[in-house]
Amino acid sequence: MLWYIGRRLLQVIPVFLGATLLLYGLVFLRPGDPVAALGGERGLSPAAELAIREAYHLDQPFLMQYLYFLKGVFTFDMGVTFTGRPVVEVIAQAFPVTFQLALMAIVIETVFGIGFGLWAGVRKGKLFDSTVLLWSLVLISVPTFVIGFVMQAVVGVQLGWLPITAGRDPDFISLLMPAIVLATTSFAYILRLTRTSVVENITADFVRTARAKGLPRDKVMSRHVLRNSLIPVVTFIGIDLGNLMAGSIVTEGIFNINGVGGTLYQAIIRGENVTVVSLATVLVIVYIFANLLVDVFYAVLDPRIRYA
Amino acid sequence: MTPRKRLVGLGAFALASSLVLTACGGGNSGDEATGDGASTGIVTISNGEPQNPLVGSMTNETEGGLVVQQLYSGLVYYDAEGVVHNEIAESIESDDNQTWNITIQDGWEWSDGTPVTAANFVDAWNWAAYGPNGAKGAGFFDPIEGFAETQGVPEFDEEGNVSGMAEEPTAETLSGLEVVSDTEFTVTLGQPESDFPIRLGYSAYFPLPDAYYDDTAAFGEKPVTNGPYVLESWEHESEIKLVPNEAYNGPRKAQNGGLDFIVYTDENTSYADLQGGNLDILENVPTSAMSTFEEDLGDGAISEPSASFAALTVPEWLPEFQGDAGLKRRQALSMAINREQITETIFAGTRIPATDFTSPVINGWTGEIPGNEVTTYNAEEAKKLWDEANEEDPLPDDYVLTISTNTDSDHQAWVEAVCNGYINDLDINCEMTGYPTFDEVLNERDKGPDGKVDGLFRAGWSADYPSLQNYLGPLYSKAALAGSNDGRYESDEFDAALKTAAAATSLDEANELYNKAQEILFKDLPGIPLWYYSTTAGHSENVDNVEFGWDSMPLLYEVTKSE
Numbered sequence: 001m002l003w004y005i006g007r008r009l010l011q012v013i014p015v016f017l018g019a020t021l022l023l024y025g026l027v028f029l030r031p032g033d034p035v036a037a038l039g040g041e042r043g044l045s046p047a048a049e050l051a052i053r054e055a056y057h058l059d060q061p062f063l064m065q066y067l068y069f070l071k072g073v074f075t076f077d078m079g080v081t082f083t084g085r086p087v088v089e090v091i092a093q094a095f096p097v098t099f100q101l102a103l104m105a106i107v108i109e110t111v112f113g114i115g116f117g118l119w120a121g122v123r124k125g126k127l128f129d130s131t132v133l134l135w136s137l138v139l140i141s142v143p144t145f146v147i148g149f150v151m152q153a154v155v156g157v158q159l160g161w162l163p164i165t166a167g168r169d170p171d172f173i174s175l176l177m178p179a180i181v182l183a184t185t186s187f188a189y190i191l192r193l194t195r196t197s198v199v200e201n202i203t204a205d206f207v208r209t210a211r212a213k214g215l216p217r218d219k220v221m222s223r224h225v226l227r228n229s230l231i232p233v234v235t236f237i238g239i240d241l242g243n244l245m246a247g248s249i250v251t252e253g254i255f256n257i258n259g260v261g262g263t264l265y266q267a268i269i270r271g272e273n274v275t276v277v278s279l280a281t282v283l284v285i286v287y288i289f290a291n292l293l294v295d296v297f298y299a300v301l302d303p304r305i306r307y308a
Numbered sequence: 309m310t311p312r313k314r315l316v317g318l319g320a321f322a323l324a325s326s327l328v329l330t331a332c333g334g335g336n337s338g339d340e341a342t343g344d345g346a347s348t349g350i351v352t353i354s355n356g357e358p359q360n361p362l363v364g365s366m367t368n369e370t371e372g373g374l375v376v377q378q379l380y381s382g383l384v385y386y387d388a389e390g391v392v393h394n395e396i397a398e399s400i401e402s403d404d405n406q407t408w409n410i411t412i413q414d415g416w417e418w419s420d421g422t423p424v425t426a427a428n429f430v431d432a433w434n435w436a437a438y439g440p441n442g443a444k445g446a447g448f449f450d451p452i453e454g455f456a457e458t459q460g461v462p463e464f465d466e467e468g469n470v471s472g473m474a475e476e477p478t479a480e481t482l483s484g485l486e487v488v489s490d491t492e493f494t495v496t497l498g499q500p501e502s503d504f505p506i507r508l509g510y511s512a513y514f515p516l517p518d519a520y521y522d523d524t525a526a527f528g529e530k531p532v533t534n535g536p537y538v539l540e541s542w543e544h545e546s547e548i549k550l551v552p553n554e555a556y557n558g559p560r561k562a563q564n565g566g567l568d569f570i571v572y573t574d575e576n577t578s579y580a581d582l583q584g585g586n587l588d589i590l591e592n593v594p595t596s597a598m599s600t601f602e603e604d605l606g607d608g609a610i611s612e613p614s615a616s617f618a619a620l621t622v623p624e625w626l627p628e629f630q631g632d633a634g635l636k637r638r639q640a641l642s643m644a645i646n647r648e649q650i651t652e653t654i655f656a657g658t659r660i661p662a663t664d665f666t667s668p669v670i671n672g673w674t675g676e677i678p679g680n681e682v683t684t685y686n687a688e689e690a691k692k693l694w695d696e697a698n699e700e701d702p703l704p705d706d707y708v709l710t711i712s713t714n715t716d717s718d719h720q721a722w723v724e725a726v727c728n729g730y731i732n733d734l735d736i737n738c739e740m741t742g743y744p745t746f747d748e749v750l751n752e753r754d755k756g757p758d759g760k761v762d763g764l765f766r767a768g769w770s771a772d773y774p775s776l777q778n779y780l781g782p783l784y785s786k787a788a789l790a791g792s793n794d795g796r797y798e799s800d801e802f803d804a805a806l807k808t809a810a811a812a813t814s815l816d817e818a819n820e821l822y823n824k825a826q827e828i829l830f831k832d833l834p835g836i837p838l839w840y841y842s843t844t845a846g847h848s849e850n851v852d853n854v855e856f857g858w859d860s861m862p863l864l865y866e867v868t869k870s871e
Contacts, residue, residue: 031744031748031751033747033750033751034747036747036750036751036754037745037746037747037750038359038368038444044444044446044447045439045446045447045450045459046439046459046462046470046790047439047440047442047446047459047460047462047473047477048439048441048442048443048444048446049462049470050439050462050470050472050473051439051440051441051442052442053470055442059471059472082359083357083358083359083360083544084360084361084525084528084529085544089544090544093544093545149576152577152580153580156580156584157580157583157584160584163586164577164580164581164584164586165577165580165581165586167546167547167570167586168543168546168547168570252573253573253574253577254574254576254577255577256570256571256572256573256574256577256578256581258545258546258571262545262573263545265573266357266573269716269745271747
């Protein structure tokens with residue numbers, strides 16, 4: 001197992017190099033001139049423009065710029081953004097809050113998704129099952145920003161139950177509404193995945209055998225049905241952690257959370273290569289680790305899966 | 309991330325009502341400044357993250373500009389109507405509009421205790437002008453003698469970007485600046501500029517303390533300042549806290565307990581916070597609330613004209629718009645735009661049809677320039693002119709008129725409306741060329757005839773200081789060919805008219821002459837005036853005395869809030 005994990009960790013190196021080169025190339029190919037945009041309609045004086053280009057190595061060819069970036073990564077000095085803030089500081093500020101938000105969303109969607117899914121699967125075809133199926137379909141089809149704005153207007157502004165925006169140094173309470181909004185779509189998917197899996201497994205041979213042995217219903221459910229039904233769900237959650245961290249741009253915007261999504265969006269608009277690629281690199285690493293965790297989890301859930 | 313010149317501004321209301329509003333507001337502020345009814349509450353304001361260090365000459369976008377204005381005091385400041393008053397200056401005088409003697413008042417102090425001296429101005433201006441320092445406001449020192457020597461000669465690559473220096477700068481300081489004493493300095497300009505004192509309230513002209521030059525990079529994070537407020541903390545992308553400057557004794561004395569600028573990335577969110585009472589002053593009403601905000605906010609709704617102006621530039625390099633036939637086509641295109649209808653239906657009345665090339669909030673604006681009949685919708689006359697032009701100089705059968713714009717803001721709707729007007733009224737083909745971001749349009753435009761822009765393009769402009777000159781010179785003079793004269797308009801007559809106005813002996817005379825210069829623009833139509841923007845903003849019930857200035861920025865020092 002340890003050998004397996006070590007090998008997987010070594011894979012990070014080529015993935016890191018490939019992903020950053022690709023990302024850097026994509027941002028480099030973005031049309032428009034970020035330095036020209038800094039001047040607005042009035043434009044910068046040529047000398048000022050040149051000074052800025054040199055400071056950010058934008059006068060260098062693509063490969064040189066990329067090598068500067070790599071050098072920055074290994075010396076933990078990735079330079080500064082157009083506003084003069086160290087990129088390392090931007091990363092250190094953006095990730096914790098996004099991570100907290102993503103984690104809260106994962107917990108919410110997992111607990112409710114699996115709970116509702118299990119109940120619906122067991123009572124297949126009954127009223128609860130069809131209601132839940134219908135509502136999950138609604139949640140999947142309504143865009144996140146609609147749910148976000150509606151919840152903000154009703155729960156935040158009109159009822160005043162939860163803070164309208166998260167603001168600076170958000171605590172658990174002020175992140176609760178954003179986390180619920182962020183979790184809605186994935187909650188619906190987890191619910192449906194769990195339900196389908198449970199429906200399938202409940203009629204499987206090993207469940208019938210367990211029942212025939214006279215095992216109590218609770219035990220059958222938790223040890224046999226649920227455990228076997230969780231494999232596709234765990235795969236989904238693992239990928240979702242990465243999605244939630246990178247894809248919370250909309251939710252972060254609505255609730256004014258100063259996290260990865262918003263920072264990344266602004267950096268892309270401004271054409272700040274180094275910031276974009278640095279943030280994306282951290283996301284790539286998060287993805288790799290989340291997938292590793294999922295693979296390790298498989299072995300726990302299904303003893304037949306073994307890694308040598 | 310809004311560079312000051314990039315217009316994201318949105319609607320407002322009728323002109324008359326706003327004039328009343330600003331007039332009574334002005335009276336209030338005078339009383340406040342002398343009274344001792346200062347409140348102690350901390351006012352919260354929606355803002356974006358400043359894109360530059362908090363230094364006047366480094367800041368060229370509104371987010372940072374608003375904060376910098378509270379932190380620093382310059383020679384003069386603008387009241388709500390854009391009228392200039394002395395702040396640090398004792399007097400700004402000139403006999404010929406070219407050599408200016410500036411004396412400053414005694415007793416001003418920086419927040420580190422050092423006195424504000426004439427040298428603080430001269431050094432700051434020299435530093436900002438010197439090319440290699442890369443100050444974004446360097447261009448503002450262009451009128452001062454010796455500016456070219458501080459810039460050197462740049463080299464350009466084939467794409468028109470600066471690739472290096474052909475000649476390094478030969479001087480580190482402007483030869484036109486001279487310190488006479490601790491409280492006096494002289495400024496010599498390259499040519500007479502009658503509106504020079506008006507410009508001095510812009511943030512690029514703010515002074516800097518000696519401490520600045522110790523570490524220019526670190527200073528902007530924790531500046532030593534001389535304005536109504538001092539910086540308490542700057543939490544990036546999140547919040548900027550200012551507290552009143554106890555040592556400040558000028559005319560902009562803070563009437564509240566401090567300012568909290570809260571960074572929002574979504575205007576809908578700040579609007580929700582305003583309604584929920586978490587925010588006191590909202591700088592921009594979101595598009596989604598444009599039709600409801602006056603009802604939602606009641607007394608807290610603010611709507612008045614702003615200093616921003618929009619036009620369609622007709623580039624000089626297009627053959628079909630040259631010569632006599634070209635002029636007729638320009639006039640036809642202008643007359644075929646139904647400005648009233650577009651501002652009503654697309655912008656819900658929050659923009660005002662333009663009748664000149666400047667803005668109604670600027671001192672000297674009349675809106676009655678001879679030749680501005682072309683800004684009145686007249687489909688028949690337009691069609692007649694267009695057909696006449698076609699007889700003189702026929703267009704190919706497959707001719708398509710294009711209008712280029714960036715589509716990441718709210719431009720698509722009105723460009724399509726203008727195009728539809730051309731299709732219906734002039735019976736021509738018209739298409740929009742969309743670019744995803746603003747800098748891509750800039751890029752293509754700056755290439756001139758070599759770029760991909762082979763049609764009309766959108767131009768937005770808002771003034772940095774309340775002067776008619778600030779609209780005309782930077783956009784249509786030959787001197788601005790390297791700057792923002794993107795349509796490459798060249799007219800000796802217009803340049804001469806600007807020069808005469810710059811040499812005028814009084815402001816009224818200058819304004820009259822600038823309006824004369826506008827007549828030439830209407831004769832040549834290098835651009836087609838579209839509309840003026842408005843300030844649409846709001847405030848909560850917790851604050852009083854909220855006034856927005858000519859530049860669409862709130863006058864934060866006079867806002868009161870009880871705890």
